[in-house]
Amino acid sequence: MSALLELRHVSKSFGPVTVIEDVSLAVHAGKVQALLGENGAGKSTLIKMMAGVHQPDSGQILIDGHETPLRTTKAAEQHGIATIYQELNLVPTMSVAENIMLGRTPARGGLVDFAALRRKAQEAVDFIGLEVDLDETVGALGIAKQQLVEIAKALSMDARILILDEPTAALSTTEVEQLFRVMTSLKERGVGMVFISHHLEEIARIADSVSVLRDGGLVAEVPPTTPEAEFVSLMVGRDIENQYPRERGVPGPPLLRVENLSREGAFSDISLTVRAGEVVGIAGLVGAGRTELIRAIAGADSYDSGQVVVKDTRLPRGDVAAAIAQGVGHVPEDRKTQGLILEASVGSNIGLATLRSSSRWGMAALRAQRARAMEVAEKLRIRMAGIDQDVINLSGGNQQKAVFGRWVMAGSEILLLDEPTRGVDVGAKVEIYTIINAITARGGAVLMVSSDLPEVLGMSDRILVMSGGRIAGELPPTASQDDVMALAVAHADPATTTSSSSPSPSDSTPRSPQS
Numbered sequence: 001m002s003a004l005l006e007l008r009h010v011s012k013s014f015g016p017v018t019v020i021e022d023v024s025l026a027v028h029a030g031k032v033q034a035l036l037g038e039n040g041a042g043k044s045t046l047i048k049m050m051a052g053v054h055q056p057d058s059g060q061i062l063i064d065g066h067e068t069p070l071r072t073t074k075a076a077e078q079h080g081i082a083t084i085y086q087e088l089n090l091v092p093t094m095s096v097a098e099n100i101m102l103g104r105t106p107a108r109g110g111l112v113d114f115a116a117l118r119r120k121a122q123e124a125v126d127f128i129g130l131e132v133d134l135d136e137t138v139g140a141l142g143i144a145k146q147q148l149v150e151i152a153k154a155l156s157m158d159a160r161i162l163i164l165d166e167p168t169a170a171l172s173t174t175e176v177e178q179l180f181r182v183m184t185s186l187k188e189r190g191v192g193m194v195f196i197s198h199h200l201e202e203i204a205r206i207a208d209s210v211s212v213l214r215d216g217g218l219v220a221e222v223p224p225t226t227p228e229a230e231f232v233s234l235m236v237g238r239d240i241e242n243q244y245p246r247e248r249g250v251p252g253p254p255l256l257r258v259e260n261l262s263r264e265g266a267f268s269d270i271s272l273t274v275r276a277g278e279v280v281g282i283a284g285l286v287g288a289g290r291t292e293l294i295r296a297i298a299g300a301d302s303y304d305s306g307q308v309v310v311k312d313t314r315l316p317r318g319d320v321a322a323a324i325a326q327g328v329g330h331v332p333e334d335r336k337t338q339g340l341i342l343e344a345s346v347g348s349n350i351g352l353a354t355l356r357s358s359s360r361w362g363m364a365a366l367r368a369q370r371a372r373a374m375e376v377a378e379k380l381r382i383r384m385a386g387i388d389q390d391v392i393n394l395s396g397g398n399q400q401k402a403v404f405g406r407w408v409m410a411g412s413e414i415l416l417l418d419e420p421t422r423g424v425d426v427g428a429k430v431e432i433y434t435i436i437n438a439i440t441a442r443g444g445a446v447l448m449v450s451s452d453l454p455e456v457l458g459m460s461d462r463i464l465v466m467s468g469g470r471i472a473g474e475l476p477p478t479a480s481q482d483d484v485m486a487l488a489v490a491h492a493d494p495a496t497t498t499s500s501s502s503p504s505p506s507d508s509t510p511r512s513p514q515s
Helices: 043-050 073-078 096-100 114-128 143-155 173-188 200-206 228-236 290-298 320-325 335-339 346-350 366-379 396-409 426-441 453-459 481-488 494-498
Strands: 005-014 017-027 032-036 058-063 081-084 161-165 192-196 209-214 217-222 254-263 267-275 279-284 305-310 328-331 414-418 445-449 462-467 470-475
Touching (some): 017 192, 032 043, 032 228, 043 161, 043 192, 114 173, 209 228, 290 328, 320 328, 346 366, 366 396, 396 426
Parallel strands (some): 032 192, 032 209
Antiparallel strands (some): 005 017, 005 058, 254 267, 254 305
16 A cells, blocks of 8 residues: 655755655555754755655655655645644634634635534534633633643644644643553544654654654654664764763852742742752642742842842832843743744844844844854854854754853853753753753852653752642752652642643643653
8 A cells, every 4th residue: 555645765855965765665545754853954955845845856756656746835734744843833813713723714605604614613622632611812821721722723724634833842741641551542533644753752752764864864664662862863963972971069158049930820039049050850739839930039030029039139110121131041931932033143142142242333233243252153053154144044953952052152250041951852952951060060059940850860960840830849869750740740730640731831741751
């Protein structure tokens, strides 16, 4: 039986840069074909060929055994190909129902048939078990629920081939289980799927075959039972013996003190200290208030009471500029919308925090800024065509390193990290951990929120566990994941431990390889 979709010896270049070279793979009915590779390996370009966004420069695309050029996304949809991109394609001001049926709005007598629209949208959300108000605007939902709405939208197209680009990156453990149940049901219906994930433990659970890309080429086709160490070696071209290379030293004096910080509905009576040379991790369940706390410390949001002190200086609440001036840098949870200006260059993004401080008589010192940004980019090994390349065209891992680069260039002593390696491949993760080590080695301090429990345990010197907006306890890095979870559920709202609903749109349930 021929494959539903097949790529034969496809290649693709953008200008002088070859991003895909002589790659072949097939998607079969009722099977999940996983794609693995570092950021920048060519995975996104490959799936965009399947989706009709890009056309190969050479090679063939076959559907049901027949050569079928996919010149537009509409052409791909007509052949039953639905794609869920890592960057969600939703209209935040429109309702859930309208987003699910976007571009396929049912009409009667020239007017929108709202009854039919709601019925079809309800069928889609019911199929994946998503509890959501169809009339709620998508922009009011958290990232995880937006991801599930995107999935419902794709499934409403009755797709034969479903392409999922890192669909689990923003999902909690409960929501991942929910998605995998949907995928299993789709397999039973004969739907073929392409699945991209940086969570290697997910590959063994859901994939039937794995294609590994490196530098635009297909390096291996392996079974999903392949050991994770071998997956890593195939992706990066070398063995990575220690995925969490934390270099611990003796902590110095306190650099950051948070005293009795509270904000109604988010967190209450939070006190903590981060010392020079130290990484303090923050773990917690959905709605624990981790992201809200980090944003308040950074000055991005205000708070009701308490204080944030850097060395001996009390920071004014809700004042990002004051925090930056005192050496505080913030790597936010969502780099696309909160951490980067996507249409600006790599150099401009790296230099954002120092643009004002390096100016003279109100004029930006652009030449000096560019030179310093180049030094930082080279130091952090950001893969780019040049410092003037738009940051939107970098891979996810390199975009994240550009955000880190901003604070390296600013000489920040205190770094507030919110999900610092979300959507980042294993090779780039190790490079980011190396940056963290460099910051603490020179006497800086790091406060890190992460939903990845192995990351929290592997890269922290101490772990604070939040539950119900409070700090439930402190653990050493030798603690187990069960120890963390026991504290995380101590004061949690029962709804946060049994469903995907959450009072916080930002936080995600901690995830582990055993989940």
